[in-house]
Structures are given as structure tokens and as C-alpha cells.
Amino acid sequence: MLAQQDAHEAERNARLVKAVYVYEAPLRLWHWVNALAITVLAITGYFIGKPLPSIAGDTSAQYVMGWIRFLHFAAAYIFAIGFLGRIYWALVGNHHARQIFILPIFNRNWWGEVLYELRWYLFLVKEPNKYVGHNPMAQLMMFLFFTVGAVYMILTGFALYGEGLGAGSWADHMFGWVIWVLGGNSLQVHNMHRLGMWVTLCFIIVHIYAAIREDIMSRQSLISTMVSGWRMFKD
Amino acid sequence: MTETFYDVLRRQGITRRSFLKFCSLTATSLGLGSAAAPQIAHALETKPRTPVLWLHGLECTCCSESFIRSAHPLTKDVVLSMLSLDYDDTLMAAAGHQAEAILDEIRTKYKGNYILAVEGNPPLNEDGMFAIQGGRPFIEKLRETAADCKAIISWGSCASWGCVQAAKPNPTRATPVHKVITDKPIIKVPGCPPIAEVMTAVVTYMLTFEKLPELDRMGRPKMFYGQRIHDKCYRRPHFDAGQFAEAWDDEGSRKGYCLYKMGCKGPTTYNACSTVRWNEGVSFPIQSGHGCIGCSEDGFWDKGSFYDRVTDIKQFGIEANADKVGATAAGVVGAAVAAHAAVTALARARSKSGIDIKQGQEER
Numbered sequence: 045m046l047a048q049q050d051a052h053e054a055e056r057n058a059r060l061v062k063a064v065y066v067y068e069a070p071l072r073l074w075h076w077v078n079a080l081a082i083t084v085l086a087i088t089g090y091f092i093g094k095p096l097p098s099i100a101g102d103t104s105a106q107y108v109m110g111w112i113r114f115l116h117f118a119a120a121y122i123f124a125i126g127f128l129g130r131i132y133w134a135l136v137g138n139h140h141a142r143q144i145f146i147l148p149i150f151n152r153n154w155w156g157e158v159l160y161e162l163r164w165y166l167f168l169v170k171e172p173n174k175y176v177g178h179n180p181m182a183q184l185m186m187f188l189f190f191t192v193g194a195v196y197m198i199l200t201g202f203a204l205y206g207e208g209l210g211a212g213s214w215a216d217h218m219f220g221w222v223i224w225v226l227g228g229n230s231l232q233v234h235n236m237h238r239l240g241m242w243v244t245l246c247f248i249i250v251h252i253y254a255a256i257r258e259d260i261m262s263r264q265s266l267i268s269t270m271v272s273g274w275r276m277f278k279d
Numbered sequence: 280m281t282e283t284f285y286d287v288l289r290r291q292g293i294t295r296r297s298f299l300k301f302c303s304l305t306a307t308s309l310g311l312g313s314a315a316a317p318q319i320a321h322a323l324e325t326k327p328r329t330p331v332l333w334l335h336g337l338e339c340t341c342c343s344e345s346f347i348r349s350a351h352p353l354t355k356d357v358v359l360s361m362l363s364l365d366y367d368d369t370l371m372a373a374a375g376h377q378a379e380a381i382l383d384e385i386r387t388k389y390k391g392n393y394i395l396a397v398e399g400n401p402p403l404n405e406d407g408m409f410a411i412q413g414g415r416p417f418i419e420k421l422r423e424t425a426a427d428c429k430a431i432i433s434w435g436s437c438a439s440w441g442c443v444q445a446a447k448p449n450p451t452r453a454t455p456v457h458k459v460i461t462d463k464p465i466i467k468v469p470g471c472p473p474i475a476e477v478m479t480a481v482v483t484y485m486l487t488f489e490k491l492p493e494l495d496r497m498g499r500p501k502m503f504y505g506q507r508i509h510d511k512c513y514r515r516p517h518f519d520a521g522q523f524a525e526a527w528d529d530e531g532s533r534k535g536y537c538l539y540k541m542g543c544k545g546p547t548t549y550n551a552c553s554t555v556r557w558n559e560g561v562s563f564p565i566q567s568g569h570g571c572i573g574c575s576e577d578g579f580w581d582k583g584s585f586y587d588r589v590t591d592i593k594q595f596g597i598e599a600n601a602d603k604v605g606a607t608a609a610g611v612v613g614a615a616v617a618a619h620a621a622v623t624a625l626a627r628a629r630s631k632s633g634i635d636i637k638q639g640q641e642e643r
Contacts, residue, residue: 108521230547242605246612
């Protein structure tokens with residue numbers, strides 16, 4: 045019987061795995077909604093700057109740019125409100141939820157571990173350390189490229205959105221100053237916002253690669269943790 | 280000099296009927312509604328004229344050229360007299376010492392009560408040697424006349440932002456007025472040149488209400504610079520539909536599709552071209568089939584090509600746009616990740632096979 049065979053194999057090869065509950069449900073939900081929003085934002089944003097080929101025909105029957113912009117703005121609201129929700133969760137959630145907002149920069153030991161992780165990624169150390177939350181290197185990258193990046197994209201994005209809503213709109217009141225601070229030239233802010241999209245893409249490449257690599261190479265689970273919330277330790 | 284605007288008009292043979300027509304037209308163009316027409320008429324009949332000194336720094340006189348073409352004939356004929364334009368070295372009959380004497384006269388006689396209109400800007404390099412008027416640098420003349428004025432109108436992109444003479448590398452250090460005069464209210468009326476009717480309307484507003492028009496964050500009158508060209512462009516439906524001219528003189532371009540892909544700067548340019556238009560409301564650049572070049576925006580010469588939508592970013596010291604910079608960065612990161620993955624896989628394969636042999640030996 046197969047089950048018996050499996051039980052036999054498990055008895056022979058299995059090892060005990062320790063697990064810690066790290067990421068609570070709201071945080072995991074936010075992560076995946078956020079990932080989807082960023083994907084939509086990047087694709088629609090690309091086509092706002094470099095639109096799709098023209099479609100001939102009755103103008104009143106088409107709304108291609110209109111829909112692309114609508115999707116971009118809708119995803120932007122989800123991204124921004126999600127980010128606010130994430131900040132709220134950092135306050136009420138467990139201490140792992142605060143990691144990407146606060147760096148222990150005055151902790152010498154932490155910097156040492158950042159260096160250790162860097163050496164691990166440079167193949168200079170044989171064994172990585174075990175971490176319940178982010179490893180210090182990941183935490184640093186998360187903060188610089190996600191947290192700071194998200195604030196930058198929300199500020200510039202809603203400032204540009206306010207231009208469409210018009211002078212005196214809520215977005216103009218709350219974010220219009222961003223364009224003024226960045227030199228007052230709207231075209232330049234468009235370019236800077238677009239550059240932010242490319243920086244995010246670079247982050248995504250590294251983020252996904254590191255997650256897959258660490259899932260295989262490190263001593264703990266990575267990808268399944270963001271699905272189930274449990275961090276498993278392999279040894 | 281106590282005569283009112285109305286006196287001046289009548290003296291110049293303008294009928295009351297024409298005068299009232301002008302008032303209602305001005306009210307309409309300011310967006311004030313018909314009730315404001317009698318108010319404007321009353322103001323012009325009772326108020327003494329405010330002297331205006333019109334200075335010219337580094338510029339091309341396109342602002343003046345635009346101004347004297349203000350659409351309505353009465354605006355052209357009348358506003359110049361209404362203004363009590365006491366000094367304008369391009370237009371005035373007086374010259375030399377006679378002309379310069381007027382500056383001192385107005386400064387003392389109307390201390391704190393005249394308007395200073397500045398076309399062009401002062402170059403600051405070499406102690407202002409790049410713009411000499413009446414034997415001394417323009418910057419001195421500007422500082423002196425600005426000291427006693429009520430407010431300053433910065434005509435055009437030169438006075439407002441710097442424009443072409445301030446474009447990189449800006450050899451003369453041409454500097455916009457607000458960076459030199461910091462203690463006076465300044466109204467920026469950017470554009471290269473600004474629309475004639477916008478210029479006359481700003482002046483009329485100031486004379487009528489004796490206050491500055493409401494300004495936006497950048498110091499421009501909200502009534503003319505509150506919206507982008509794009510917001511009121513008659514080709515906007517083609518933009519929303521995703522119908523673009525893909526090349527000059529292609530099918531889309533002939534059909535009057537949106538010029539966004541041809542580098543139109545309408546979506547990032549604050550001006551009234553798509554509503555007020557030019558030359559008595561005949562047309563404006565986009566209507567003539569060419570994209571907006573964004574001439575009323577700060578530093579428009581230095582922000583990349585007129586024919587690109589995603590323009591080059593010069594800050595990196597290389598000529599590349601956000602997409603080129605970004606795609607290169609993403610490519611480098613992608614390649615680095617691939618190389619890293621390959622090294623990881625190799626290292627792992629090597630150590631794994633070692634483990635497997637060990638385990639195999641143990642099992643035996």
C-alpha cells in the first residue's frame with residue numbers, strides 16, 4: 045500500500061521542522077493585493093507614457109487611453125490605501141510588521157549582520173543565519189526600495205493626478221506642492237515618476253529572485269511563509 | 280496727470296458706445312459675467328491712470344510684439360493709452376536722456392504707486408555687462424525702479440523663468456526677475472510670448488480691482504494658467520480614445536488625431552492657448568497640426584526634445600530618457616541575478632553531490 049510505503053519513507057528520512065507564525069493574515073493579504081496593484085500600475089503606467097498603436101474608427105466608440113488611465117488611477121488608489129493600511133498594521137500587528145518601516149541603524153550588531161548577509165550573497169560564507177522575520181540585508185533593501193519608493197511614487201503620482209483633477213482639487217491641495225518642490229515643471233515630474241517605475245521593476249527582479257533563492261538555499265522557508273504565515277526552519 | 284482713463288479715451292476720439300463694448304468684452308474675457316461690465320466702466324471713468332514702466336532686459340521683444348497684436352481693436356488702441364505707459368524704450372517717442380529722465384520722474388512722483396512691467400531678464404555675470412542700457416547694466420536699472428514700485432509684472436518666459444538665454448549653459452547667467460527682486464509682489468505671465476489677450480486682461484484686472492489677480496503656487500494668474508492646454512484641448516477625445524498621429528503627415532495626423540506621441544507638451548503645460556487661442560482666436564499650435572512645445576513652462580529648453588513624450592533626462596550627464604535608463608538598469612539587474620543564480624546552482628550542485636556520495640556511503 046502506498047500510504048504504508050510513504051509512512052515508511054517518512055520514518056526513515058523525515059526530520060523535525062520547527063515553525064513560527066510570522067506574517068499575520070492582513071499582512072499577507074496586503075502583500076498579494078499590493079503585488080497585483082504594482083503590476084497593474086507598472087503596465088498601465090508604461091502605456092500612459094508610450095501609448096499603444098492607434099485604433100482607427102469612430103472616436104466616441106473608443107476609450108483605450110481612458111481605460112488605461114482609469115486602471116492606473118484605480119490601482120493607484122488601492123496601492124495608496126493599502127499602504128496606509130499597512131502602516132496601520134505596523135502599529136497594531138506583531139513586531140515583524142514593523143520591520144520594513146524602522147531600521148535599527150544605531151545597532152552595531154545589526155549592521156554586522158547586514159555585512160554577514162552580504163557576504164552570504166557573495167558566496168563568501170557557507171551557511172546563512174536563521175531569521176524569523178526579514179534578514180537584515182532584506183530589511184534594508186525593503187526599506188530603501190519599497191517603503192521609501194512607495195512614498196515617492198505616491199507623492200509624485202498623486203501630484204500628477206491632481207493636475208488632472210485641477211487646481212483646487214483635494215489631490216492638488218494635498219500633493220500639488222510636490223511638483224513645486226521638484227522644480228515646478230510637470231514634465232520633469234512625469235519623467236521622475238516613470239523612472240520610479242523602473243526602479244521598482246529592478247526591486248521586483250531582486251525581490252523575487254532572492255525569495256526563490258533563499259527558499260531553496262537558506263535554512264528557512266520564504267515563499268510559503270507569505271502564503272501561510274508560518275516560517276519553517278529546516279534544521 | 281489726474282485725468283481718468285475715460286477722459287483719455289474720449290480725448291482720443293473713442294465713442295462711448297465703443298468704450299462700453301470694450302468693457303463688456305473685457306468682463307467676458309476675464310470670465311466675470313455681464314454684471315461686471317458696468318463696474319469696469321465705472322472704474323475706468325473714475326480712477327486716475329496708474330503709471331506703468333515697461334523695462335526690457337535680455338529678450339527678443341516677442342512679448343511686446345504679442346501685446347501690440349491684442350485681438351480686439353479697442354484693446355490695441357486703448358489699453359496702450361489706458362495704461363499710462365510712461366516708459367517703454369521700444370515704443371516711446373522719447374529717446375536718450377529725455378527717456379531716462381521719465382524713470383526718475385515717475386519714481387519720485389508716484390512712489391509706491393506704479394507698476395513695473397519687465398520683459399526679459401537681467402544677466403548677472405560680469406556685473407551685468409551683457410545688457411547695457413543708457414551706459415549702465417540693466418540690473419541696476421531694474422533694482423532702482425523696482426525699489427519704489429507697487430508690483431511687478433514679469434512678462435513672458437524670460438522674466439518668469441529665464442527662457443532661452445538662461446538655457447544651459449547660460450553663459451550670461453540670465454536670471455528671472457523673482458530671483459533678483461524678492462521684496463515685491465510679482466505676477467508671472469509666462470509664455471514665449473504670452474497670449475496678447477492674457478497680457479491685456481492681466482493689466483486690466485489690476486487696474487480695475489486695484490489688486491493682483493489670484494496667483495497659483497508658481498505665481499501665475501490662476502484665471503489663465505489654472506489649467507493645462509491638455510485639459511481644454513479640442514483633440515482631447517482622440518487622446519482618451521487612444522487615437523494618435525504616429526508620424527508627421529500620416530493618416531492620423533491628417534485626421535487631426537492627438538499629437539501626444541509626436542511629443543506634444545499640452546499635458547504638462549499651463550496656459551490658455553486651447554481656450555483663448557491666438558491671433559484673434561484664429562488658431563493655436565495644436566490646431567495647426569504641431570504639438571505644444573511647452574513654452575510657458577519653467578526651463579522648457581532644457582527638458583528634452585519637443586518631439587518626444589518621454590523626454591531625455593540631462594541630470595545623468597548622458598542623453599537618455601527614463602525608459603532607456605530604466606531598461607538598462609533592469610537589464611543589468613536581470614543579468615546580475617541570472618549570473619548569481621548560475622553561480623549558486625553550480626556551488627550547490629558541487630556541495631550536493633558531495634553530500635549524496637556521503638549519504639550513499641553511509642547507507643552501504
